[in-house]
Amino acid sequence: MGDTGKDTVLATRGISKAFGALQASDAISLDLKAGEIHAVIGPNGAGKSTLIAQICGTLAPDAGQVELNGEDITALSARARARKGLGRTFQISALAMEDTVLQNAVLGAQGAMGTLWRFWQPALKNKALLARADEALARVGLEELRNMRTSELSHGQRRQLEVAVALTLRPKAFVMDEPMAGLGAEGSQRLTQFLAELKQEAPILLVEHDMDAVFALADRISVLVYGRVIATGSVEQIRANKDVRDAYLGDAT
Ligand code: ADP
Numbered sequence: 001m002g003d004t005g006k007d008t009v010l011a012t013r014g015i016s017k018a019f020g021a022l023q024a025s026d027a028i029s030l031d032l033k034a035g036e037i038h039a040v041i042g043p044n045g046a047g048k049s050t051l052i053a054q055i056c057g058t059l060a061p062d063a064g065q066v067e068l069n070g071e072d073i074t075a076l077s078a079r080a081r082a083r084k085g086l087g088r089t090f091q092i093s094a095l096a097m098e099d100t101v102l103q104n105a106v107l108g109a110q111g112a113m114g115t116l117w118r119f120w121q122p123a124l125k126n127k128a129l130l131a132r133a134d135e136a137l138a139r140v141g142l143e144e145l146r147n148m149r150t151s152e153l154s155h156g157q158r159r160q161l162e163v164a165v166a167l168t169l170r171p172k173a174f175v176m177d178e179p180m181a182g183l184g185a186e187g188s189q190r191l192t193q194f195l196a197e198l199k200q201e202a203p204i205l206l207v208e209h210d211m212d213a214v215f216a217l218a219d220r221i222s223v224l225v226y227g228r229v230i231a232t233g234s235v236e237q238i239r240a241n242k243d244v245r246d247a248y249l250g251d252a253t
């Protein structure tokens, strides 16, 4: 945990955050290595989303650092982190529902390429932006639906579109907060399959409640309870860990 291995892409070093008397993050050190899915699990209120917010730069830690490819990015804004290759998808969708699939992807590409957000027509005629957006849509299998209104997509397709928007950044690491939320069994299975392929592109720090998905996908799992990592290990190690079973998994496994 927290070692500076050459293959470490993303790391937190002693991230701490209090909300009044509540210690929501308590010296959290985690790392994400090339090629892996590292799942972060834990009960409701354990501090998973708070951790993600500090990694992505929407919440400033009281103490500790975030590093991307060995660079300290703790002082950078969320947008600056995204430009450096931190690809995010959120617990709550950030898609513009009234816009088309392509427009959402172009918006992502615009953010990635640092051009102005405001002007639709020029953006949709910009070949470099369009190419990047289309490439990302093709990568997630939504190219046929590029002109559909986003609100008409299924939940699963919206999750795929969120990943496409993140892909326009050509991310070095993905950070995902409960991507399976709201998906049925079939949607979860499809997304699970997709994430298993996506990790070849960039490693994924995955916060997820769906234990079937976590056990199927994770190369490593960290368990967060009351803002503290109580264990990190392989699926087998975590399933067998007594503290984890007591604190979280109970009889579910
Ligand atoms: P999780 O994602 O694991 O369910 P959260 O990170 O959302 O947990 O929340 C961790 C704890 O911090 C919870 O007790 C929550 O109520 C609290 N919390 C989260 N955000 C805030 C905030 N902005 N202000 C005060 N308390 C917060």
Ligand code: MG
Pocket: 048, 049, 050, 091
């Ligand atoms: Mg949460």
